[in-house]
Amino acid sequence: MKLSKTLFIISISLLFGSLQAQDSDIKKPDFLQYENSKWVDSIMVELSPDERIAQLFMIPAFSNKGEEHTQEVLKQIKEYKIGGLIFMQGDPKSQLELMNDYQLASEVPLIGAIDAEWGLGMRLENSISFPYQMALGAIQDDDLIYDMGVEIARQIKRSGLHINFGPVVDVNNNPQNPVINYRSFGEDKENVSRKGIAYMKGMQSQNLLATAKHFPGHGDTDTDSHYALPQINHPFERLDDLEMYPFKELINAGIGGVMVAHLDIPALDSTGAPSTLSKPIITGILKERLGFKGLIVTDAMNMKGVAEGNEPGVVDKDAVLAGNDLLEYSEDIPKAITEIRNAINSGLISQAEIDERCRKILAVKQWVGLDQYNSIPVENIEEQVNSPEAKWLNRRLVESSLTLLKNENSLLPLQKLDTLKIASVSIGATKETEFQKALNLYTKVDNFQLSREADDSEISELKEKLEAYNMVIVGLHDFSIRPRNKIDLANGVQSFISELAVQKNTVFSLFKNPYVINSLENIEEADVLIEAYQDSELAQELAAQLIFGGVGASGKLPVTVGEKFEAGDGLDVKGGIRFKYTVPEDAGMNSKKLGNAVDSLMHQAMNAKATPGGVVLVAKDQKVVLHKAYGFHKYSDTIKVEKTDLYDLASVSKISTALPAIMKLSDEGKFDLEAGIDDYLPYFRNSNKEGIAFRQILAHQARFKPWIPYWKNTLRDNGSFRWNTFKKDSSARYPVRVSDELWLHRNYKKKIFKAIKKSPLEAEAKYKYSGLLFYLLPDIVERLTNEDFIKYINENFYDRLGATTVTYNPSEKFELNRIVPTENDFNFRHEQIHGNVHDEGAIMMGGVSANAGLFANANDLAKLMQMYLNMGDYGGIRFIDESTLKDFTKTQFPENNNHRALAFDKPYLEYRGEKSNTAKDASAESFGHTGFTGTMVWMDPKEDLLYIFLSNRVVPTRENTRLYKLNTRTQIQQALYDSIEE
Structure with missing residues (x-):
């Protein structure tokens, strides 16, 4: 028989009673120091009771929806004095311009948040996307994750915001998970915790509030809470040991915020209420048992996992009663305020409790610097968001995530290029990929593409072409913006992959979700298998560099893939044997100084018609x-x-x-070097050059003439060519093409050598540049090598x-x-x-x-x-x-x-x-x-x-x-x- 909600709360409290958290064991969030500050007090005095309720709400703001949307946001700011905004789509410049306007319109500074799990690029155009968390889970150096947190915080703050709804610390132990999956650091709770802490500490070191999500753990479900309410059927002991483990670790490390998911978890609340609305989960577990004192945020209140069957406004009241501090994406602010006011009047919650939460939100605002708010300059924002340092960090993250799962006979990095005839096949592509372009930086690689829907005739034609090669490099590309955990290839294409995988000297690079490996028959048999996690240009470029030894591999698989590979699998291979193609900061150089100077000087030269163009290459x-x-x-x-x-x-x-x-x-x-020309070219004996050492000649102090105008020696006084020099048409006697209408006698090379032999010497043995020897050197090489x-x-x-x-x-x-x-x-x-x-x-x-x-x-x-x-x-x-x-x-x-x-x-x-x-x-x-x-x-x-x-x-x-x-x-x-x- 089901317990009533009241009895359940009592029983769950008894269950957790002996496990009550001790405040002394937990690092309190830094912002709590301001809960009773003078600034918070001064704001609280000015806010009416309803305005204090309004501080608990955060509404969506878009910077790409036009003036009507902007006016609607301004209306809610002015009429209700809401606490903050969550920015969705747009670009950094437009977002900052709007945030400045919104702040100007608000009597109390607005807290700004964004879902930037992998950086601003998750939501905003013209900004950087760092690797998804599944790729980050492969990285062995957690300091890089900390550095990413610092950089993401810098970018978010530069764009006018203060909270990142990240990191995701769900343990993804369900390969079919449609909503977390690649957004998780993986299936190992310890790895998830370490990386979550590193990411959090990086952000919070810059006074950007981090928010661990999705409590109590969204990793083991095959339902997307955006569209329905997922149910997780595990006993409390399992949930406590696995799903909640990273949250406990981050709370102990001082995380400022926790976001609650929309989940039905019978073991924690048998009423069927979504966890967002569950007092046993939020108050009983998160606050009391785990001792979390920080900011508790709901997942978006418009998601069907909570909105289905719940009336806007009423559902927000229930979320507040459950223990949430900040409600994201509320759909009806005035109705929500009314419902919460009625709950206060009914004794379901006190004004003092509302005031405590309002103070907490204001304390966050002070901690992030809103007590001294000034409008943020918009100039150069996109350049500063996309800084050279950020781009370099992104490269380091992608490079460190590359996971080498197979490397039979230490095939990578490829050696003996002169013995290899290489083809590359990009599957899922219809034109040359960045992967293929990068491969060609190292040697000649013939590129082919095969669409994901290729028919048997296309596949057969490609197979025939590949027979001419002794090395095939396959790039398996994704077909969506984000790496889904499924394969979407025609049966014939899958069979083709399976056949290639068992052939010798085949290298596979998967720019896909690692779970896809389990759906590819025989892929584990490939000589080389690289998991690159996503189909970004940077991942493609660096995977190609790994194949040829420009970079190495150190990543470890963050999830188990069926029975083919286990979490933690990954081979180490060193790079650095050939060129690494990278950014100046990677070699201790300044991108702006270098790029600006070279660009300026090249354009100066072209504008002055010193050269019509050119190419500059720099390596350090x-x-x-x-x-x-x-x-x-x-x-x-x-x-x-x-x-x-x-x-x-x-x-x-x-x-x-x-x-x-x-x-x-x-x-x-x-x-x-101490020998003379005559030692290797006997016909120079008895000449004025006999016995002159090559060391002298190569150092340009052998008294040789700088050059001889050979072509002028072919002319008569009247300007016509001498006999046995040039003809207008080619023939056996005149086979050397100089131009289409100028063919040189086959023996004229001997005359050139004779001219060099007979040329006079300069009077003094001092430096004088001469090219004469270099006409002779090919002959010398041929005589010495046959x-x-x-x-x-x-x-x-x-x-x-x-x-x-x-x-x-x-x-x-x-x-x-x-x-x-x-x-x-x-x-x-x-x-x-x-x-x-x-x-x-x-x-x-x-x-x-x-x-x-x-x-x-x-x-x-x-x-x-x-x-x-x-x-x-x-x-x-x-x-x-x-x-x-x-x-x-x-x-x-x-x-x-x-x-x-x-x-x-x-x-x-x-x-x-x-x-x-x-x-x-x-x-x-x-x-x-x-x-x-x-x-x-x-x-x-x-x-x-x-x-x-x-x-x-x-x-x-x-x-x-x-x-x-x-x-x-x-x-x-x-x-x-x-x-x-x-």
């Missing part, structure tokens, strides 16, 4: 912190520069082609680095719209140079020279340069011995006033101001090179700093020297140093 500590494209391919062009575009590197080729080969051969004892030069450098360097755009003669491999054009050549080729090397000598070598001829995009070039900066190591591979690189990158002959290293440029021995070749703060250990087309690469081991500048300043012609006059490249380089935080 092997972290790419800036990678940006500017402008257009040509001044009159509509083709915008993309970060993936290839540029003619000009003399940067000198340190990017034969030089790494020479260093490797030096390591192997096959090349000697391999084709291009094949050798590809196999030993570019392919292993994943630098797949570093190439000669790029038009043979890439579309022209990916290759940035250079000069309008009015003298030799009589065309705009596009897709071929700008340098005349290099094009006469078939485009293949160590002097010039190499093309690359900034990202791929950076891999080679980072290997140099790492003193020979990148991607877990040792390319060149450290001692060799240190020798090649040090100044060789400073006693001869020569600042150069071996092929590498170095800072001048003394800084020369604007005439210097580097930034003022570039260290003496730094090294790099510049190129005639307007390129520059520079590495500084002291700061572990890499700088790449690509431009085509020779547009329209080489006479355009504005880039030099503006000193753009070195000014940008100095900006990098200026942005490094002390």
